[in-house]
Amino acid sequence: MSDVRKLTYGGAFNEAVRQAMEADENVFCAGEDIGAFGGVFGTFLGLQAKFGANRVVDTPISEQAIVGLGIGAAVTGLRPIVDLMFMDFICVAFDQIVNQAAKLKYMFGGEATMPLTITTGGGGGLSAAAQHSQSLEAILCHIPGLKVVYPSNPYDMKGLMTACIRENNPTVMVKHKRLLGMSAHVPEDNYEIPLGKANIMRAGTDVTVVAYGRMANETLAAAEKLATDGIECEVIDPRTLQPLDTDSITESARKTHKVLVVHEAVKFGGLGAEIASQIHELAFDYLDAPVARIGAPFSPVPFSPALEQHYLPDAASIEAGIRNLVQRS
Amino acid sequence: MDLSPPVQFDLHRRMVRIRVFEEAAGRLAEANKLPGFLHLYVGEEAVAAGVCGALNDDDHITSTHRGHGHLVAKGGDFNRMMAELMGKSTGMCKGKGGSMHISDLSLGMLGANGIVGAGSPIAVGAAFANKYRGRGQVAVAFFGDGATNIGAFHEAANMACALNLPIVFACENNEYGEFTPRSATMAITDIVDRAAGYGMPGVIIDGMDVVAVHEATLEAVARARAGDGPSLIEAKTYRFYNHHGIQNLGLKYRPDEEVAKWRERDPIFTFEDRMIENGTMTRERVDEIWAGLRNEIEVAIKFAEESPLPTPDQILVDVYTSMTGAAK
Ligand SMILES: Cc1ncc(C[n+]2csc(CCOP(=O)(O)OP(=O)(O)O)c2C)c(N)n1
Ligand SMILES: [Mg+2]
Numbered sequence: 001m002s003d004v005r006k007l008t009y010g011g012a013f014n015e016a017v018r019q020a021m022e023a024d025e026n027v028f029c030a031g032e033d034i035g036a037f038g039g040v041f042g043t044f045l046g047l048q049a050k051f052g053a054n055r056v057v058d059t060p061i062s063e064q065a066i067v068g069l070g071i072g073a074a075v076t077g078l079r080p081i082v083d084l085m086f087m088d089f090i091c092v093a094f095d096q097i098v099n100q101a102a103k104l105k106y107m108f109g110g111e112a113t114m115p116l117t118i119t120t121g122g123g124g125g126l127s128a129a130a131q132h133s134q135s136l137e138a139i140l141c142h143i144p145g146l147k148v149v150y151p152s153n154p155y156d157m158k159g160l161m162t163a164c165i166r167e168n169n170p171t172v173m174v175k176h177k178r179l180l181g182m183s184a185h186v187p188e189d190n191y192e193i194p195l196g197k198a199n200i201m202r203a204g205t206d207v208t209v210v211a212y213g214r215m216a217n218e219t220l221a222a223a224e225k226l227a228t229d230g231i232e233c234e235v236i237d238p239r240t241l242q243p244l245d246t247d248s249i250t251e252s253a254r255k256t257h258k259v260l261v262v263h264e265a266v267k268f269g270g271l272g273a274e275i276a277s278q279i280h281e282l283a284f285d286y287l288d289a290p291v292a293r294i295g296a297p298f299s300p301v302p303f304s305p306a307l308e309q310h311y312l313p314d315a316a317s318i319e320a321g322i323r324n325l326v327q328r329s
Numbered sequence: 330m331d332l333s334p335p336v337q338f339d340l341h342r343r344m345v346r347i348r349v350f351e352e353a354a355g356r357l358a359e360a361n362k363l364p365g366f367l368h369l370y371v372g373e374e375a376v377a378a379g380v381c382g383a384l385n386d387d388d389h390i391t392s393t394h395r396g397h398g399h400l401v402a403k404g405g406d407f408n409r410m411m412a413e414l415m416g417k418s419t420g421m422c423k424g425k426g427g428s429m430h431i432s433d434l435s436l437g438m439l440g441a442n443g444i445v446g447a448g449s450p451i452a453v454g455a456a457f458a459n460k461y462r463g464r465g466q467v468a469v470a471f472f473g474d475g476a477t478n479i480g481a482f483h484e485a486a487n488m489a490c491a492l493n494l495p496i497v498f499a500c501e502n503n504e505y506g507e508f509t510p511r512s513a514t515m516a517i518t519d520i521v522d523r524a525a526g527y528g529m530p531g532v533i534i535d536g537m538d539v540v541a542v543h544e545a546t547l548e549a550v551a552r553a554r555a556g557d558g559p560s561l562i563e564a565k566t567y568r569f570y571n572h573h574g575i576q577n578l579g580l581k582y583r584p585d586e587e588v589a590k591w592r593e594r595d596p597i598f599t600f601e602d603r604m605i606e607n608g609t610m611t612r613e614r615v616d617e618i619w620a621g622l623r624n625e626i627e628v629a630i631k632f633a634e635e636s637p638l639p640t641p642d643q644i645l646v647d648v649y650t651s652m653t654g655a656a657k
Contacts, residue, residue, distance in 0.1 A: 032506075032507065032509070033507050033508050033509050035509075035513075036508075036509065036513075036582065037507075037508040037509060037581070037582055040507065040508070058509050058513050058514065059514065060475070060478035060479075060506075060514035060515060061445050061446070061475045061476065061478045061479050061506055061514070062478045062479055062480070063479070064479075064480050065480075088443070088444070089444070091444075092444065092479070092480075092481075126365065127364035127365035127416070127427065128365055128366060128429075129365060129425075129426060129427045129429050129430055129443065130425075130426070130430065130443070131429070131430070131442075131443030131444055132366070132429070132443050297644050297645055298645070298648065299644050299645050299648045300425075300648070302424070302425045302639075302643075302644060303364070303365060303416055303422070303424060303425055303426055303427030303429075303430070304364070304416030304417070304424035304425065304427070304638065304639055305364050305416055306416060306424065306638035306639055306640075306641075307416075307424065307425065307639050307641065307643060307644050310641040310644060311644055
């Protein structure tokens with residue numbers, strides 16, 4: 001029976017948090033509107049009723065202090081989950097994230113541990129405009145000391161969120177806002193998906209496509225379509241962006257000889273640039289074509305759906321990108 | 330009421346313009362004709378109208394996520410505002426900003442803002458420039474009660490006072506930040522208590538009374554123009570609708586009775602009653618004003634609906650002043 005139990009992406013997040021809080025009384029949550037209201041995306045629903053206002057804390061609108069609260073509590077022995085509603089708001093808390101959370105352990109000669117999870121809603125596609133739609137994960141991946149996780153489906157969400165909470169380093173868990181309602185089988189029992197381990201979502205021989213978050217699902221849709229034309233894509237979801245599972249990606253590149261990286265963040269300076277570079281460094285001799293990239297154009301996220309729909313990659317543009325790449329020899 | 334009838338008419342008109350715009354936006358959202366988030370200003374009209382009615386056209390304001398009311402009060406054009414809400418190329422921001430970034434620099438409206446608290450430091454900058462150039466303009470920062478919990482507000486307030494800038498901090502205290510009551514997120518009841526910490530005068534006013542808002546603003550603006558520095562005005566007010574969207578009753582974080590209680594003090598209707606009572610206005614004239622503005626908004630909706638969508642080639646336009654050398 002439990003094999004067929006389904007949960008949404010948001011529900012899987014909620015269950016991971018609930019089980020972690022049941023298992024470890026040092027785990028607590030803090031963030032805006034997450035207590036009585038259950039979070040603006042509903043991902044914290046029911047937790048304050050279950051664990052009390054002491055463990056599920058409604059904070060003021062104070063992103064710097066929210067992350068600072070997490071840092072100070074983590075370094076003194078608790079295991080905080082702090083929520084920054086929209087990924088765009090990490091910018092408000094950037095000092096605490098980048099100069100404090102990421103570096104304390106190192107600066108203190110290894111003495112500090114920072115079991116801190118920062119959760120946030122990323123991604124576009126909701127006409128939420130330039131300050132509520134960004135994909136800023138590459139910026140975070142650039143900071144030594146941080147780990148960055150970006151699940152593409154409910155099963156991964158639960159296992160990765162569990163791993164984040166148990167992790168003894170500061171971790172940013174990005175929830176894609178448009179995946180919150182995605183439903184799939186999620187085991188009730190607690191389980192962990194190790195950070196830094198990619199998922200081969202689909203095996204294939206003709207081309208490797210690396211994609212994460214919502215784009216992993218768009219890529220799968222494109223791959224199924226291409227399969228009817230005899231093009232077999234291997235789809236790899238890194239799941240954790242920092243540390244990145246370079247081994248799995250390069251191994252696949254050696255097999256298929258062609259790689260495309262897809263993300264909805266702007267292409268310039270995005271994760272795709274790093275992944276392409278790594279493949280070029282490690283598997284250049286196996287490639288039949290330069291690693292290709294799909295990402296958003298170099299502009300803020302536009303409001304109008306008429307613009308945003310062209311701004312974000314989707315199954316159709318990914319399919320076109322793959323067709324382009326496989327034609328090369 | 331010491332205000333002259335023309336001033337009263339002006340304040341009234343600003344408020345009705347906001348209400349008519351917002352109710353139309355709400356109806357369009359209900360019909361799924363507006364993409365994205367919609368934060369309605371209904372209930373708080375007296376604040377934007379009372380404040381902006383005390384400003385000159387070349388004075389500046391910064392706004393919030395709940396920004397339509399501020400722009401309308403500063404004279405915003407219905408057609409281009411409605412077109413922006415629909416994401417059309419004829420919109421205020423050519424469809425790139427939408428509700429949360431609606432702005433009109435030609436009216437000194439430096440933008441609605443998606444980041445809570447972010448407007449106040451920008452208002453400080455405008456006030457600095459105004460003082461620097463010595464043209465006597467002032468800047469007003471609009472912000473909510475919740476926004477006073479964020480660092481940006483405190484840095485802005487302190488800097489404005491330290492530099493003795495011509496600025497007015499106008500707080501719309503509607504007792505909630507999103508879905509959480511103010512009492513859960515601050516240990517004080519009155520935002521005005523914060524003013525003393527920075528060395529500026531602060532007053533609490535009835536934010537449902539446009540005259541009170543206006544008079545307090547006139548005083549604060551006069552102080553700013555005279556070179557006597559910043560002030561803070563705390564307007565006690567209420568949003569009649571949900572944080573975003575168009576639901577007004579049955580919300581789990583606030584009781585319907587509370588909404589009803591505040592609605593009895595509707596800033597527009599109570600002002601109309603007062604004006605009619607003291608003979609400044611007639612019911613017929615009131616009806617005419619509403620009808621005229623409702624007509625205008627219908628024209629604006631039509632304009633917006635018939636306006637073209639922006640074309641994909643516009644995505645990369647206006648990222649920089651010049652496209653040369655920009656990444657694709
Ligand atoms: C930095 C930041 N944090 C959180 C949010 C999400 N958010 C949008 S509006 C809002 C509440 C703002 O409350 P208040 O300042 O009182 O304004 P009101 O909505 O009541 O007008 C919050 C938390 C945001 N937009 N920006
Ligand atoms: Mg408020």
